[in-house]
Amino acid sequence: MYTPNFKTPSILNVSQLNTYIKSLLENDIKLNTVFLAGEISNFNVNSKSGHAYLTLKDESSVIRSIMFAGNLRYLKFMPANGMKVICRGRVTVYAPTGQYQLNIEDMQPDGIGALTLAYEQLKAKLSQKGLFSVEHKKPLPRFPQTVGVITSPTGAAIQDIRKTLLRRFPCVDIVLCPVLVQGDGAPEQLIRAVKLLDEYNLCDVIIIGRGGGSVEDLWAFNNENLAYAIYDCKIPVISAVGHEINDTICDFVADKRAATPTAAAEIAVLDQNELRAFYRNQFQYVTSSVNNLLNNSNLLVSNLRHRLSAVSPKTVINEYELNLKNTSNVISGKMDERLNFDLSKIKNTASKLDALNPISVLARGYSIAEKDGKVISSKKQLHSGDKFTLEFSDGKITATAGE
Numbered sequence: 390m391y392t393p394n395f396k397t398p399s400i401l402n403v404s405q406l407n408t409y410i411k412s413l414l415e416n417d418i419k420l421n422t423v424f425l426a427g428e429i430s431n432f433n434v435n436s437k438s439g440h441a442y443l444t445l446k447d448e449s450s451v452i453r454s455i456m457f458a459g460n461l462r463y464l465k466f467m468p469a470n471g472m473k474v475i476c477r478g479r480v481t482v483y484a485p486t487g488q489y490q491l492n493i494e495d496m497q498p499d500g501i502g503a504l505t506l507a508y509e510q511l512k513a514k515l516s517q518k519g520l521f522s523v524e525h526k527k528p529l530p531r532f533p534q535t536v537g538v539i540t541s542p543t544g545a546a547i548q549d550i551r552k553t554l555l556r557r558f559p560c561v562d563i564v565l566c567p568v569l570v571q572g573d574g575a576p577e578q579l580i581r582a583v584k585l586l587d588e589y590n591l592c593d594v595i596i597i598g599r600g601g602g603s604v605e606d607l608w609a610f611n612n613e614n615l616a617y618a619i620y621d622c623k624i625p626v627i628s629a630v631g632h633e634i635n636d637t638i639c640d641f642v643a644d645k646r647a648a649t650p651t652a653a654a655e656i657a658v659l660d661q662n663e664l665r666a667f668y669r670n671q672f673q674y675v676t677s678s679v680n681n682l683l684n685n686s687n688l689l690v691s692n693l694r695h696r697l698s699a700v701s702p703k704t705v706i707n708e709y710e711l712n713l714k715n716t717s718n719v720i721s722g723k724m725d726e727r728l729n730f731d732l733s734k735i736k737n738t739a740s741k742l743d744a745l746n747p748i749s750v751l752a753r754g755y756s757i758a759e760k761d762g763k764v765i766s767s768k769k770q771l772h773s774g775d776k777f778t779l780e781f782s783d784g785k786i787t788a789t790a791g792e
Contacts, residue, residue: 404484411482414489420480425491426499427452429472434461441468445476445491454478456493464496466507473499504604508611511638515613520620521641527625529645529656530593535562536657537592537624539582542567546600546629546650553654561658564592570599575609583618583626595622596653597639598629607631610639619643629653756781758788 401409414420427445434441439458444451454476468474478493498506515521536554540546542565554561566582569575579597586595597619599607609615610630619626619642628643629650640646647653758765760777771777771790779786 403487407482407484407487410487410489411484414480414482417480423478423480423491425452425476425478427474427476429468429474430470432468432470443468445474452491453488454491454493456496460494464507465503466498466510468496475499504608508604508638511611511613511616512641515616515638515642520616525620527623527644529625529627531659533561533593533658535564535592536654537564537566537586537595539566539568539579539586539595539597540599540650541570544570544600546598549649549651550596550629550654553651554658557655557660558658559661569609571602571606571609576612576615579609579612580615580618583615583622587622587624590624592624594657595624595626596629596647596650596657597626597643598647598650598653599631600650601632601635607635607637610637612638615639616642627653627656 425445427447430444430446430451432441432443439461441456441458441461443454443456445454446452474496475498476491476493477495478491480489481492482489497503519525538547538550540550547565551563554563564586566586568578568582570579583595583597586592597610599610607630610628616638619628619639625644627645627647628637628640629647629652630637630639633648645656647656757780758777759780760770760775765771765777773790775790777788777790779788
């Protein structure tokens with residue numbers, strides 16, 4: 390500790406005085422650990438260093454304070470002007486200006502827990518940005534083929550979800566993304582699981598959650614980045630964190646919130662027994678509707694028949710039938726005459742054609758001589774030893790010309 394010599398009168402410079410005061414205050418045990426209650430004002434975070442500068446005040450006094458970035462990052466909430474807090478720190482002196490200040494090492498809300506305050510701050514922030522908007526909620530598929538589950542592989546939640554899904558809809562496939570559901574590494578694993586299922590389109594609907602626990606146990610589901618991952622996910626997400634009394638940011642941003650993991654599985658798929666009953670009722674309804682329609686149609690036809698009978702159109706109809714029958718007989722007779730005439734002409738023509746048919750000539754004992762595809766009409770066309778073809782009515786033979 391610096392101690393100026395005051396035994397003999399001397400003149401101190403400003404730096405010496407400030408240094409002396411600094412040594413007195415910073416070596417005072419009572420000022421090394423101070424718990425101070427006050428209201429925040431003039432709160433500001435330096436964009437380069439990350440240090441927070443603020444003023445703590447009560448009804449009659451103020452004290453300048455600083456919280457270094459290394460301590461600020463561990464706060465569960467973000468300080469704001471007007472907030473009443475309890476700070477733990479030590480009194481220090483900034484020698485260049487001669488100002489003393491409180492170097493804050495930890496800060497807690499006065500009258501409300503830090504986690505609760507952080508939760509309310511994040512909830513208000515995300516709500517203002519529209520992450521909880523009903524218009525953004527995606528509808529759940531009616532008949533999902535695959536359900537993705539993001540939870541601990543060893544917890545009771547996965548067992549409840551699996552049993553419920555297979556009991557209600559046995560043909561559904563389950564894709565499990567095993568993750569930590571509490572602790573420092575849990576938020577990152579939850580975010581990675583959501584993005585993995587979404588990027589590769591591994592399922593039709595996602596259930597994310599865990600069993601009940603304290604606020605600290607469920608805190609991983611209050612992560613801002615996880616909220617954005619769920620919001621951006623193209624696959625519908627069902628949140629099932631804790632029990633019905635527990636609310637997390639994950640619940641608000643998800644497309645559907647379930648009170649428990651079991652309830653989430655019941656929401657994700659329809660019950661097979663309910664489906665059978667539904668389609669059985671639909672079949673009965675359709676059958677009844679068709680029968681009613683047929684009965685009404687039969688009744689209408691019967692009424693029409695009765696009305697037609699009342700005006701007696703039968704005579705006119707019978708007359709039309711008689712005329713139609715006579716006309717039909719006349720047409721049939723004319724057609725028969727024409728057909729017989731045409732048939733006779735065809736037979737005469739066929740006889741003439743048959744007389745001119747070369748095959749008929751061959752049948753009477755004649756033959757046709759051919760050589761190289763040409764008909765031989767004179768012996769001059771053949772020489773001794775030439776081969777040629779004779780065609781008879783029943784086939785062809787090969788012959789050789791002699792002398």
